[in-house]
Amino acid sequence: MTKGKxxxxxxxxxxxxxxxxPLLLVESPTKARTLAQYLHGRFVxxxxxxHIKDLPPKELGVDLETFEPKYELIRGKGxxxxxxxxxxxxxxxxLIGSDPDREGEAIAHHLAEELKRLKKPIKxxxxxxxTPEAVRxxxxxxxxxxERKVEAQKARRVLDRLVGYLISPILWKKxxxxxxxAGRVQTAALRLIVEREREIRAFKPQPFWHIYAHMExxxxxxxxxxxxxxxxxxxTYERLKGRSFxxxxxxxxxxxxxxxxxxxxxxxxxxxxxxxxFSAEKTMxxxxxxxxxxxxxxxxxGLITYHRTxxxxxxRKGINLxxxxxxxxxxxxxxPARGRPYGRDxxxxxxxxxxxxxxxxxxxxxxxxxxxxxxxxxxxxxIWRRAVASQxxxxxxxxxxxxxxxxxxxxxAEGRKITFDGWSRVWPYNLKxxxxxxxxxxxxxxxxxxxxxxxxxxxxxxxxxxxxLVETLEKLGIGRPSTYATIISTLFRRKYIYRRGKAxxxxxxxxxxxxxxxxxxxxxxxxxxxxxxxxxxxRIEEGEESYSHLIREFYGNLKPKLEKAKGE
DNA sequence: CAGTGAGCGAGCTTCCGCTTGACTT
Numbered sequence: 001m002t003k004g005k006x007x008x009x010x011x012x013x014x015x016x017x018x019x020x021x022p023l024l025l026v027e028s029p030t031k032a033r034t035l036a037q038y039l040h041g042r043f044v045x046x047x048x049x050x051h052i053k054d055l056p057p058k059e060l061g062v063d064l065e066t067f068e069p070k071y072e073l074i075r076g077k078g079x080x081x082x083x084x085x086x087x088x089x090x091x092x093x094x095l096i097g098s099d100p101d102r103e104g105e106a107i108a109h110h111l112a113e114e115l116k117r118l119k120k121p122i123k124x125x126x127x128x129x130x131t132p133e134a135v136r137x138x139x140x141x142x143x144x145x146x147e148r149k150v151e152a153q154k155a156r157r158v159l160d161r162l163v164g165y166l167i168s169p170i171l172w173k174k175x176x177x178x179x180x181x182a183g184r185v186q187t188a189a190l191r192l193i194v195e196r197e198r199e200i201r202a203f204k205p206q207p208f209w210h211i212y213a214h215m216e217x218x219x220x221x222x223x224x225x226x227x228x229x230x231x232x233x234x235x236t237y238e239r240l241k242g243r244s245f246x247x248x249x250x251x252x253x254x255x256x257x258x259x260x261x262x263x264x265x266x267x268x269x270x271x272x273x274x275x276x277x278f279s280a281e282k283t284m285x286x287x288x289x290x291x292x293x294x295x296x297x298x299x300x301x302g303l304i305t306y307h308r309t310x311x312x313x314x315x316r317k318g319i320n321l322x323x324x325x326x327x328x329x330x331x332x333x334x335x336p337a338r339g340r341p342y343g344r345d346x347x348x349x350x351x352x353x354x355x356x357x358x359x360x361x362x363x364x365x366x367x368x369x370x371x372x373x374x375x376x377x378x379x380x381x382x383i384w385r386r387a388v389a390s391q392x393x394x395x396x397x398x399x400x401x402x403x404x405x406x407x408x409x410x411x412x413a414e415g416r417k418i419t420f421d422g423w424s425r426v427w428p429y430n431l432k433x434x435x436x437x438x439x440x441x442x443x444x445x446x447x448x449x450x451x452x453x454x455x456x457x458x459x460x461x462x463x464x465x466x467x468x469l470v471e472t473l474e475k476l477g478i479g480r481p482s483t484y485a486t487i488i489s490t491l492f493r494r495k496y497i498y499r500r501g502k503a504x505x506x507x508x509x510x511x512x513x514x515x516x517x518x519x520x521x522x523x524x525x526x527x528x529x530x531x532x533x534x535x536x537x538x539r540i541e542e543g544e545e546s547y548s549h550l551i552r553e554f555y556g557n558l559k560p561k562l563e564k565a566k567g568e
Numbered sequence: 569c570a571g572t573g574a575g576c577g578a579g580c581t582t583c584c585g586c587t588t589g590a591c592t593t
Contacts, residue, residue: 027587050587057582076589103586157584164583172581179581186583288588308586482585 023091024125024139025084025111027098030292030302031130035097038132039139044091046084048098052077053110055157060165062158067551069158071110081114093121095142099353100126102156102537105149112145129354131317151547152540158551159533160184162558163524167517170565174516177509179494182517184533185479186490187525192472193464193497194506194514203460209233212452213245213404213411219435221245221404221411230455237453240406247444248410249403255416256394259423261312261342262355262387265481266474268307271386273467275429276378277502280466280485284308286379287356294372302359304383308481309353310474313343314390318357322391325361334422336393357387389427396420400437404446413437463503478530520565524558 021044026032029047036045053071055061061070073081088094096111098104112122123142127135164183171180209227214220227233263271272283287307293300305318314322319339326335342355358380365381397416404411415435418424424431440446464472470484479487488504491497496510506514517525539545 029588048587049589051585054585055583080588099586107586153585160584162583166582168582177581181582183583185585292588480585482587486584 020090020092022093022095023084023088024095024097026127027104027107028306031306034130034302035135038130038135043095043139044087046087047080048084048107048111049077049080051103051107051110052081052114055161060161062161064555067158067548067555069154069161073114084111085115085118088115088118088120091120093123095123095125095139096145097125097127097138100128102149102153102541105146106153106157108145109147109150129315131315146541148541148543152537155540155547155550156533156537159554162551162555166558166562167521167524170520170562171513171516173566174568175509175512177495180513181490181494182513182525184524184530185473185483185487186494187514187517188476188478188527188530189469189473189487190491190496190506190510190514191518191525191527192469193491193504194511196461196464197506197511200460200463205457205459207455207457210454210456211237211240211409211411212454213240213406213448214450214452215245216447216449217438217440219402219413219415219437221402221413224403224410224412226456233453236409237451240409241451243406243448245404245406245411245446245448247402247440247442247446248405249401250440250442250444251399251401253399254396254419255399256396258340258394259389259392259427260386262314262357262390263383264309264312264355265307266310266470266484267312268356268383269470269484270467271382271429272379273465273470275382278375278379280470280488282375283379284485286376287383289376290380290383294376296363296368296371301363303363303380305355305357305359306353307356309356310481311343311353312355314339314341314357314387315354316341318354318387319391321361322357322388325388326392330392330425333420334393334425336391339391342390355387356383358384361388385427389423392423392426393420395422395424397433402437402440406448463500463505465503469504476527476530477534478527521558521561 021042024032024035024039024043024045026035026045026047027050029049032045032047036043039045052074054074055069056072057075061072062068063070094115096108098107098111108124115122124145125138125142127138160183164181167182168180171182206228207230209230211223211227211233212220213222227236268287269280269283272278273280278286284307287304290303291305291307293302319341323335323339361384365377365384368377368380395418397418399414399416401414402412404413413435415437416433417436418431418433462468466488469488473479473484473487491504491510494510494513495507496513497504497506499505523529536545536550540547540550
């Protein structure tokens, strides 16, 4: 499907004029289409469709003496590359605009490697934002490929390969079962699930008691302190029957709450999982379709920005479109004085991708109903709502808190009353209002209609859901937006975990595998291993550390552990 | 002599991260 319609004709005419168009390479075909449009045909824009080279799948592919990796053309990428080469031959020069991050730099390097024999000038361009101005500017200011970033990617790749391909075979010997696997990411994820399950198993619920006072004034207050002892609780309960309650503290306060930021990959998967019940995998499949575009009234429209992103940043263009929508569709007070860019607080922008938002907020979820698949509408709906809400006025509420005292025992009630719905008009999820508390003042004396003694008990931590697992992995810096969904699928495929209602629990096999791995390789599957690795990769990018030193050190530590494990 | 079946040995699994599309459910 990469055969460009009409390209032959255009190429022919370019040759006749004696002018050759330069070639611009990017990762995604959809991005290529957009860029071609922004550049008004000055460039031929083609997509590599991700990495083109990788380690061979059927062997280690790393020389354990020199640690040089064997990067090979990925099977199935031949056609894509052949087409790129063919067009490159006809080009004046080549610009490589893969994503401005570590993996993108490696893609650029690999493309350059494959194209260098054509003897065309090859330059690197960095798109930090996909807008006509930013793109034109970037194209006018090409740079060189950053070989330090390429080295850092190589270190990441080789380290993952060594962990995966040297440790997995040990499981094949020690644990019965076919196709068992270990990895820096999957094993850390498995560890979270197993350790949580063991916490739950070891948990002993502790009972405690509260007294609830149902007030005649129409609200319910609860003892501030909990009773650990049933006798004491009952005694207090009996003693307080019929007593009057004095208001000792009464607080009324106007508070504001800003909207939640627009979605990124991790939060999209979380919200889709908890609100819509979609798996991470399903969510990404649907998002891919929304990104590539759907047929609406005979026209193909890309409905959302890129869906694999770790940023909640909104571009100027995005903010303007969203604000325009709010302005035209809501009363004046719903539009804040200025736009909120989000995600810019982290200093220099490290990736190009912005938050996931509708490309055209005017296309409402409502207007899509019946025209595209129902699940697509549902997913678009949450993306659209979160983005629109992110540019709306704060929610305002009045918080009321009352503390009562009866015979030396304190009771408390708390309530929020929304006075202006603001952004929650569009994003109405997870709003708690609580008790409705009447107007009171300190010193007021109230009566209780009835007292209630309620037994409760401490609860074990909850099992991870797909949503909370992704949230935790992201917090720990383990895995990337493009892999969150696959991590979970892998654990299922290996039968390390199973679905227990909406939650995830380890199988016996999963626990056994984890125990073996932690016994032999405790440090590699620590939760902060990835964070430490990232620091070292950063040092490579800064030129303060070398690829071979890092890998040599890592393997030097791994090798004796492998031998010990094999010997058992 | 042809057909059957027990017994043996060899070969097989795997990582993470970037992307789509070809494939099956």
